Amino acid sequence: MRIELQVIGASLRSIADEMGAALVRSAFSANIKERRDCSTALFDARGRMIAQAEHIPVHLGAMPDAVAAVREHDPGPDDVWILNDPFAGGTHLPDITLVTRTRTGFAVTRAHHADVGAVEPGSLPADSRTLDEEGVVIPPTRLDDAVLDDLVSKMRNPDERRGDLRAQLAAHALASRRIDELCARRGQAAVDAAMDELHDYSERLVRAAIARFPDGRYEASDLLEPAGGGELELRAAVTIEGDELEIDFAGTVPQHDGNLNCPLAVTRSACYFVVRCLADPELPASGGAFVPVRVRAPEGSLVNACRPAAVAAGNVETSSRIVDVVFAAFGRALPVPAQGQGTMNNLTLGNDRFTYYETVGGGQGACPDADGPSAVHVAMSNTLSTPAESLELAYPLRVERHGLRLGSGGKGAHRGGDGVVRDLRVLEDCRLSLVSERRARAPQGVDGGASGALGRNLLNGDELPAKVTRDVRAGDVIRVETPGGGGFGRVRTGH
Numbered sequence: 079m080r081i082e083l084q085v086i087g088a089s090l091r092s093i094a095d096e097m098g099a100a101l102v103r104s105a106f107s108a109n110i111k112e113r114r115d116c117s118t119a120l121f122d123a124r125g126r127m128i129a130q131a132e133h134i135p136v137h138l139g140a141m142p143d144a145v146a147a148v149r150e151h152d153p154g155p156d157d158v159w160i161l162n163d164p165f166a167g168g169t170h171l172p173d174i175t176l177v178t179r180t181r182t183g184f185a186v187t188r189a190h191h192a193d194v195g196a197v198e199p200g201s202l203p204a205d206s207r208t209l210d211e212e213g214v215v216i217p218p219t220r221l222d223d224a225v226l227d228d229l230v231s232k233m234r235n236p237d238e239r240r241g242d243l244r245a246q247l248a249a250h251a252l253a254s255r256r257i258d259e260l261c262a263r264r265g266q267a268a269v270d271a272a273m274d275e276l277h278d279y280s281e282r283l284v285r286a287a288i289a290r291f292p293d294g295r296y297e298a299s300d301l302l303e304p305a306g307g308g309e310l311e312l313r314a315a316v317t318i319e320g321d322e323l324e325i326d327f328a329g330t331v332p333q334h335d336g337n338l339n340c341p342l343a344v345t346r347s348a349c350y351f352v353v354r355c356l357a358d359p360e361l362p363a364s365g366g367a368f369v370p371v372r373v374r375a376p377e378g379s380l381v382n383a384c385r386p387a388a389v390a391a392g393n394v395e396t397s398s399r400i401v402d403v404v405f406a407a408f409g410r411a412l413p414v415p416a417q418g419q420g421t422m423n424n425l426t427l428g429n430d431r432f433t434y435y436e437t438v439g440g441g442q443g444a445c446p447d448a449d450g451p452s453a454v455h456v457a458m459s460n461t462l463s464t465p466a467e468s469l470e471l472a473y474p475l476r477v478e479r480h481g482l483r484l485g486s487g488g489k490g491a492h493r494g495g496d497g498v499v500r501d502l503r504v505l506e507d508c509r510l511s512l513v514s515e516r517r518a519r520a521p522q523g524v525d526g527g528a529s530g531a532l533g534r535n536l537l538n539g540d541e542l543p544a545k546v547t548r549d550v551r552a553g554d555v556i557r558v559e560t561p562g563g564g565g566f567g568r569v570r571t572g573h
Contacts, residue, residue, distance in 0.1 A: 490565025
């Protein structure tokens, strides 16, 4: 049975991986086919996540809420359900989720679409105040041709949106075939039993890891930089007791009149990511790993926002800061890395003819035994950079510089990773939105390590705020200098 379990487990993970490959290769938009801003997973009949592809952490940890929202509608075996509502299983509106039934449970895809009909092209405005300003809100809805046509008609570049949604549908068709084939080879009873055991196995491994952590309560706080200035404080307390732990965000500020608000599903996702990093990064990912972890957040707070709060930046920026503050709390009890760049450096450009979205990598924090890597997507993002050739072929943009921001990593016994300098020249009048963090408060070092450099945004050499939406003209150059990671340990002298 143990050998068969490993074989079935590997088969399920390979199906999730193949779903991701089919989605990426079939997609129309650069954000999915080049940056791979999408995720895939398989769930059992009880709505528990069993296997996932190693895609986007913020997507994957929040997917169980999407399946739970669809299960409330008793989906039929041939139904396709679509949603993006952050308060009904989604994360933020550009992340559109499809859920279908398989013989053994559910298949799920989630992909970031380059536009979903917001007031600004790209659907990631810097200054949104309510959810409706951020695009078309899709509650759990049965998808058919008429619904698909209606949805894409409300979005910019409807042909590209339709193509990306069809790519998601192709991934679901593949998942159904592969699950049927697996059940034919191994028997459905064996596959169902293996799913139960894989879920329980992940839970046992995480519980064993938590049991090795020192019991106690450990607290930390950190700050976000809202549009218009000021600060928003996040507070986290980690309580470890035996083989379970609780992460409590009591004391975090209330939701605000901006878009850094975070649905509880995203907050949980960030917490699960940290626990997995500390417990066993090589752990076969399944929902069982989440069972020993309780996440509490006051309703109506920044990290458990209520409708109609705007959430566009909560999914990308607040999630990154949640990772930072939870790592910092664990750092009172365990060795943890220095802070990484702590932002995704979101950049959107577009008009009625095109929409383009990207995030830009930066420096990762140094570890107790190694320097931090440079120019990587950190924490809740796991995307790639858009290749210059692909970007310039598809959009009226030119990449004029893309290189390391040398020296931006914090000094220490182990140095933080360096950030990135990226220059884009706009070749057509359009709108620009930048949503970024760590422009006022640098990524912190650990044990005497120096902080990483602050990030910067510039337009034709002039400083821009961390969060801004504005017009840009043909010939303008946008520069994003991303933060470096913090250093670990004091620099030794005399050696």
